[in-house]
Amino acid sequence: MKEKLKSFGVPLMVMLLLLGALFFHQLLEVKKQPQPDWSRSIPLGFTSEERPQAFFNQDSLFLTDNGKVHQLRFDNQLNLTEDTVINTKITRGYPFWSNGSVFIQMKSGQLTATENNKDTIISGEATGLSTEKGRIYYWEKNELFSLNPDDLSHKKIHAFSKDIMEVYQGDNGSAIVQERQNDASALLHYMDENEKIVGNPFASVNISTSHHIDGLTYGVHDNKLTILYNEELRAQGALSYKIVKMESPLGEVGKRTLKPENLKFLNVDSGEIIQGPRSAKLVNIDDKNAITFTAEGHKASDRNSVSVYLAPLENGTQLEAETIGTTKHYSYLPLQLKENSIAWLDYDGDTYELFAASQDPRVISSSVELSKRSIKEAVYNSILMIFSSVITVLTSFYWVLPSLFLLILLYMFRPNTFEKDGIIWVEYVSILIFLIMPLTFMNKALNGYFYFAAPDYLAFTGSGYVGIVVISLLTALIWKIGRNPDWGTFGGVFYFMGVYILLYVSSFGPYIFNLF
Numbered sequence: 001m002k003e004k005l006k007s008f009g010v011p012l013m014v015m016l017l018l019l020g021a022l023f024f025h026q027l028l029e030v031k032k033q034p035q036p037d038w039s040r041s042i043p044l045g046f047t048s049e050e051r052p053q054a055f056f057n058q059d060s061l062f063l064t065d066n067g068k069v070h071q072l073r074f075d076n077q078l079n080l081t082e083d084t085v086i087n088t089k090i091t092r093g094y095p096f097w098s099n100g101s102v103f104i105q106m107k108s109g110q111l112t113a114t115e116n117n118k119d120t121i122i123s124g125e126a127t128g129l130s131t132e133k134g135r136i137y138y139w140e141k142n143e144l145f146s147l148n149p150d151d152l153s154h155k156k157i158h159a160f161s162k163d164i165m166e167v168y169q170g171d172n173g174s175a176i177v178q179e180r181q182n183d184a185s186a187l188l189h190y191m192d193e194n195e196k197i198v199g200n201p202f203a204s205v206n207i208s209t210s211h212h213i214d215g216l217t218y219g220v221h222d223n224k225l226t227i228l229y230n231e232e233l234r235a236q237g238a239l240s241y242k243i244v245k246m247e248s249p250l251g252e253v254g255k256r257t258l259k260p261e262n263l264k265f266l267n268v269d270s271g272e273i274i275q276g277p278r279s280a281k282l283v284n285i286d287d288k289n290a291i292t293f294t295a296e297g298h299k300a301s302d303r304n305s306v307s308v309y310l311a312p313l314e315n316g317t318q319l320e321a322e323t324i325g326t327t328k329h330y331s332y333l334p335l336q337l338k339e340n341s342i343a344w345l346d347y348d349g350d351t352y353e354l355f356a357a358s359q360d361p362r363v364i365s366s367s368v369e370l371s372k373r374s375i376k377e378a379v380y381n382s383i384l385m386i387f388s389s390v391i392t393v394l395t396s397f398y399w400v401l402p403s404l405f406l407l408i409l410l411y412m413f414r415p416n417t418f419e420k421d422g423i424i425w426v427e428y429v430s431i432l433i434f435l436i437m438p439l440t441f442m443n444k445a446l447n448g449y450f451y452f453a454a455p456d457y458l459a460f461t462g463s464g465y466v467g468i469v470v471i472s473l474l475t476a477l478i479w480k481i482g483r484n485p486d487w488g489t490f491g492g493v494f495y496f497m498g499v500y501i502l503l504y505v506s507s508f509g510p511y512i513f514n515l516f
Helices: 001-029 361-367 371-400 401-412 416-418 425-440 448-452 463-482 488-507
Strands: 042-048 056-059 062-064 068-074 080-086 096-098 103-107 110-115 117-125 128-133 137-140 141-146 153-161 164-169 175-180 183-189 197-206 211-221 224-235 238-249 264-266 278-285 288-296 306-312 318-321 330-338 341-348 352-358
Touching: 001 371, 001 463, 001 488, 042 062, 042 068, 042 080, 042 361, 056 096, 056 330, 096 128, 103 128, 117 128, 117 137, 128 164, 137 164, 141 164, 153 488, 164 211, 164 224, 175 197, 175 211, 197 211, 197 224, 211 278, 224 278, 238 278, 238 288, 264 306, 278 330, 288 318, 288 330, 306 341, 330 352, 371 425, 371 488, 401 425, 401 488, 416 488, 425 463, 425 488, 463 488
Parallel strands: 264 318, 306 330
Antiparallel strands: 042 352, 056 062, 062 068, 068 080, 096 103, 103 110, 110 117, 128 137, 137 141, 141 153, 164 175, 175 183, 183 197, 211 224, 224 238, 278 288, 288 306, 306 318, 330 341, 341 352
16 A cells, blocks of 8 residues: 555655646636726626617717617726616617617617607607617618607708618717628718718728628717728638628718728737637727727637727728627627726626726726636636646657567567566666657647746746656656566556656646647
């Protein structure tokens, strides 16, 4: 029993220490801010089993929830100061407008105003609705109308030659109208703050089932119009996403067709191109124009999560983006909640939950405190990364083959070699050959993901080769202490190799492959 404890207890204890270091690193990671000037993701106290629709007006965020509407208000530290529940059902798939008492929406194919559960029909012919806190537009096929929510009066603005598909509103009182051209494309018109259509259509966008526009955001700054729109593409059953940019001096809009450019975003943390950007929204943070969007996560244990990113709005088609969300599920609908905070909805497969990130120092301080939620996340991440290291075990199997091949050949042709007592030269040679094999793996192992995910004590320059030396010396010490003299040459060699692989996968292994 004592011999077994010495042979197997020592390496297992060292392995547990390394796994403890993994957990401690993940514990630090769940306290780590996504960026130095942003808080970790803060739950805002709203959850729903139904996908919420959202509207923001007068510092209130309205979110639908199973036949009800929550009117939420937050202070600058993202504390929930008001949660008023209103028993009003909002039609799914359509936007709505509200001031807390009146709800304007599409209902049963009609444009309807609801107050105290009493409906007033505004238009029985309406085919679409666009809402912002300042203005409401609706349309009846090809005719565009504006609506005054105070007295429900409306006026006709413009009649287009073909049906209107969507109206996107900007931050300066203007709007962009999307007019159907045919089954595959639509035209974009610019309507100024005086509700006048400016010139000719300035762009054409795709609307086919396999390639179509999926939301548009724009802003006018320094007399320049900047437009971003999302595209969804389907090929062989797989969905992909991209964000497209168009720019023009405001005075030239409607005079020429703008050229769309695909935007690429570089993750400043990982150095990798961000895949699947979508849900772009122009925001103003620190008095600077920026783009908030969602895309695939890059961090360890992100699995197939969709995270929230922020990128400065600059010239060019490749922009540097930083992650500002630390949630691990599917994030969507990012919006600017306060002057220095971004909110979004996060879907974990069962429920939708409202989160936010802030630049307020008090919010940052409270967000990095350990909680039951963060400890649970650290444990979960550690378990996932341990399972990732199983791939390293499988990959390292070929390290064993040259030594095994040598031992088999000698056993077949020179069996007398193994009949000598003690540790013979064959065991040392087999171990030496085995120690050379990990050197062939290190260049592939220490990839961009490793340096992104691994702690500093493993990710310094030359750490791979230093680590191999340390693991080799530590394995040699354990082998010297724990090797049983009765095992023979085969047992001694495989004991060394087994201990080495265990130490390797417990230290470097969790950070080499990202299965999630």
